Amino acid sequence: MIDRWDLEDTPETEEKILKIAQERYRGWRATLPSTYKAYKTDAARLANVPEDLQPEEWEWFMEYVATDSKFQQRSQKNSDNRKKQKTKHRIGSKSYSQISFEKRDLETGEEPDCVALWELTHTKNGAWSNKDSQDVYFEEQAREFQKKNVELCQHVTELQDQLQAERESTQERINLERAEREILEEKLEQERADRKRLLEEERRSRKEFEKNMMEKFAKMSQMFETQQITNKRNAKENSNPNFQSTPSRTPSKSGTIGTRQSLIAPNTLIQASTKNSRIFRALEQNN
Numbered sequence: 001m002i003d004r005w006d007l008e009d010t011p012e013t014e015e016k017i018l019k020i021a022q023e024r025y026r027g028w029r030a031t032l033p034s035t036y037k038a039y040k041t042d043a044a045r046l047a048n049v050p051e052d053l054q055p056e057e058w059e060w061f062m063e064y065v066a067t068d069s070k071f072q073q074r075s076q077k078n079s080d081n082r083k084k085q086k087t088k089h090r091i092g093s094k095s096y097s098q099i100s101f102e103k104r105d106l107e108t109g110e111e112p113d114c115v116a117l118w119e120l121t122h123t124k125n126g127a128w129s130n131k132d133s134q135d136v137y138f139e140e141q142a143r144e145f146q147k148k149n150v151e152l153c154q155h156v157t158e159l160q161d162q163l164q165a166e167r168e169s170t171q172e173r174i175n176l177e178r179a180e181r182e183i184l185e186e187k188l189e190q191e192r193a194d195r196k197r198l199l200e201e202e203r204r205s206r207k208e209f210e211k212n213m214m215e216k217f218a219k220m221s222q223m224f225e226t227q228q229i230t231n232k233r234n235a236k237e238n239s240n241p242n243f244q245s246t247p248s249r250t251p252s253k254s255g256t257i258g259t260r261q262s263l264i265a266p267n268t269l270i271q272a273s274t275k276n277s278r279i280f281r282a283l284e285q286n287n
Contacts, residue, residue, distance in 0.1 A: 016101060023095035028052075033075060036065050086132040089121045096121060115140050 032050060039045045042062060049058045065071060091099055099121055104111040112120060118140060122133040 020098045088129040090124045090129050091121045115144050
């Protein structure tokens with residue numbers, strides 16, 4: 001059967017097929033008493049053997065219906081119960097399970113829910129079998145709607161709780177990031193202040209160094225000029241014969257008259273001045 005009808009070979013499919021077969025069998029068997037009661041005599045009943053039955057099987061059933069007291073009591077009880085039913089289906093001998101299986105979604109295998117199945121089995125061409133069947137449908141539909149509404153409210157509440165938890169988590173994360181940013185800004189501000197202080201100290205130190213160097217350079221320049229004047233005077237005295245025989249009256253370090261004071265060589269002063277000038281220019285470039 002599975003190969004013939006292209007069905008999935010699964011335990012669920014097998015269970016469903018067996019359930020439908022059992023219900024179909026019970027439905028078919030339930031038609032036999034109706035066929036029996038449709039004729040008044042056994043001769044008429046024997047002349048109208050139901051389909052799928054052999055004559056000898058039909059004769060056995062006729063005798064069973066006519067003589068078995070338990071069957072007769074059960075049949076009468078079922079007949080009385082059917083008279084009490086207010087709703088009427090329009091599916092004949094088919095079972096609800098079979099109708100549900102036939103109306104399933106072929107792609108997903110999903111069968112109709114109870115409300116949809118009730119409508120399928122109690123309407124024909126859009127018309128209800130009776131008003132009671134229609135009332136049952138609307139009552140059941142209202143209950144299903146109420147149930148879905150409750151489930152939806154619960155789902156909305158869960159989503160709101162989840163959203164609130166996410167908001168709290170986000171706010172906590174924002175507060176943590178803000179605190180970290182404030183700490184980082186304080187560190188940066190402290191680093192800026194330290195850097196500014198170091199730059200100011202370096203600037204003062206450089207200015208002090210430049211001032212000292214300028215003073216030293218001025219002193220050395222003055223000494224250089226004094227040395228040049230002295231050298232010119234000595235050269236002039238050496239070139240004048242009148243001064244060569246006269247001893248110099250310049251006192252020496254030792255206090256002996258006639259000896260000259262020790263002089264700094266002009267080349268030495270020039271080299272020192274050039275060196276200081278280079279240092280001064282290098283300092284100006286760094287500034």
